[in-house]
Amino acid sequence: MVLWGLSRPKQSHNYPKVPTCNLYGPGSKDILEWGYPAKIAMTKPPFKNHILLSKYKLHLDESSGPHPPLPNGLTVVDAISDYLRVFHAHVLQSALRGFGSAFEQRHIQYCLSVPAMWTDHAKSMMRQAALQAGMITPLDPPHRLLLISEPEAAALYCEKKCDQYQIGHGQRFMICDAGGGTVDLIVFEVNAGPQGRTLREVTRGSGHSCGSVFLDERMEALLRRKFSKWTERGLTPANWVQIMETFIHNVKPLFDGIDDQYITMPAVPGRAELTDYEIGLEDGVLTVTAEEMRREVFDPVVDDVLRLIQHQLQQTQFNCQGIFLVGGFGCSSYLMTRVQAEFSHIVRLIAVPPRAELAVVRGAALAGITPRTVAARVARRWYGVDSLMIFEPGYDMPHKQVRDHEGLTRARDRFSVYVAPGQQVGVDECITKRYITYQYPKPVNSPLYACSSMAIPRYIDSPMVEKIGDFTIPLPYIPGALPGHKVVFELRMYFGATEIRAEAEVNGMVVSTRCHFSG
Structure with a gap:
């Protein structure tokens, strides 16, 4: 079920999105209002001591450093799940009006978009928030909730416009998804085959927290400097809300x-x-x-966006035929002017597609309808598991030397690579490695590690290596096998989707695995 035309709750202007804002009472964890009503409430005297929570999604961007704790003892998962719960109730109410008795919640497939820069742990937290919000249940099949990166969702939307912009087979286009909090970029290549058009990633997606909310922050800082001498009776909180609303809706876009x-x-x-x-x-x-x-508000943020575009073009060796600016910030006239001035001599097409502010949400809906449009993705990090490998004197550290169950000299804690950064992986491509365990009949815990270094990590405790999850592999009953029996199993990983999944083959039997992502 695709829900594109939902009414927006108590919205006073034509912008088609609702701000991510939660209103809480003093010291309370119970959400009172959301979206525009939450912002409007803060302009009224009865709510002067309430908490308006916004920009909390940025707390899932682990690259931007530590964030201060949220007020009222809330966690970021609490805040996101609160918003999803009330938003979801609005969705269901609208669906009931449109479909009547023919509608059941189980008919809905959800597709949540996430920034390309998010880690696997951040994606896991988003799925946890959806569960906590009651959108899905732990017993639902995985396809009830799909996660898709925001630039990929925008690419699915822009793919429908390829003919209009004369981007054909073998040509490439960049998605620059400039939203409220983050700016995400990926370059895709078009493949026009007999089964239709597909896309494949050709660059490692990149992004940064430099979306339009940072224009708001810089504008507010500029205004506070201007009005700093109004100390006796300065601007009230309601005044600030009104002034910033004028900037956000009337000044910033134009x-x-x-x-x-x-x-x-x-x-x-x-x-x-x-x-x-x-x-x-x-x-x-x-x-x-x-x-x-320009100097105080726009250029410091826009310059960050230009650097991100330059980095993506360098990855393609400047073989890119188009740049699509999407998202609310992507519709900025000034951003468009700066991108054209910087890159029009390199890229023939720089465009803002129709309804660019809705490119991600409409593309996310398309992902549920046509899930195989993106045929391959590019890994952003090293991924691997813990393994015993042959000990190499002169290369392996002496304290890593151990003897295995067969008396062979091995090196423990070796990083067994599944995927390398920059490696293109098909959506359904299975990467398999064979391992041995002597833990029968206990389930095998196989930690999954990731690393953002340039060079291949040698050990799981090397610098920049982090454990991101644990795959639990149940061992099936093996007739005649005693505890400690040698079991050979294959661990199959699928890295081509937005979320990592795995399965194992043990003694000729395929078993599913559960992954618990680490904090």
Whole structure:
């Protein structure tokens, strides 16, 4: 079931998305409002001591460093699950209106988009939040909830426009998904075959927390500097909300880098005259020059986006025929101007597709309908498991030397590589390795490790190696086998999907494995 045309709760303008905002009472973990009603509530006196929680999704970006704890004892999974729960209730209510008695919740397949830069642990936390929100149950089959990277979802949407933009077989296009919190990029190559058109990743996806909320932060910092001398009776929290709403909805999307910007001030308690020539305020209208807006607000963030695009082009050796800017920030006139100025001599097509702000959500729906459009993806890190390998004097550290059950000299803690960074892996491609265990009949715990280093890690405790999960492999009954019996098994890994999955073959029998991702 595809739900594209949902009404937006209590929305006062035409922007087709709802902000990720949760409203909580003082010291409470119970969500009171969400989206626009949550933001509006903060402008009213009864809610002055309440907590408006936003931008908490950024807490799952482990590359941006430690984040301060959320208020009221909430965890990031709590905040996300609260939002998903109330949003999901709205979805169900809308679906019931549209489908009536023919509708059942089990008919819905969910597809959640996640930033390409997120780790496997962050994706696991998103799935956990969906479970906690009641969208799915632990007994549901895996396909009830699909996770898809945001640039890939946007690519599925833009793939429908390839003919319009004359991007054909063997040609490449970049998705620059510039959203609220993150900017994610991947380059795809088009393959037009007899079964239709498919896409394959040709670069390692990259991203950074440099979305449009950072424009908001820089704008608020600029305004607070301007109004810093209004100390006696300054702007109220409601004033700040109104001013920032004006910037977010009227100034930010239309700023072209050329025209000065004008912000109408709300009524400020204790100030009948709203004029202060020193800061550009005259008769209640604040003027921010284009030069100041570029320098203080836009350029520091846009420069980060340009660096990300440059990095992707370098990975393709500048063999890329198009750049699609999507997402809310992707619709920015100024961002488009800067990207064209920087890259139009290298890339023939730089475009913002129709309804670019909806590219990810519509592409995510397409992923559920046509799940095989993306045929291959590129690994971003080393992935491997713990293994005993032949001890190599001069290469292996002496304290790693052990003897195995057969008396052979081995090196313990070796990193057995499944996938290397930059390696292209098919969606259904199975990578298999054979291992031996003497733990029968106990289940085998096979930790999964990842590493972001340039060079191949030798050991699982080498620098930059982290354990990201544990695959539990149940051993089937083997007639006549005693405890400690030697068991040879194959561990099969699938890395081509957004989430890693695995299975094992033990004594000729295929058994499923459970993966518990580490914190």
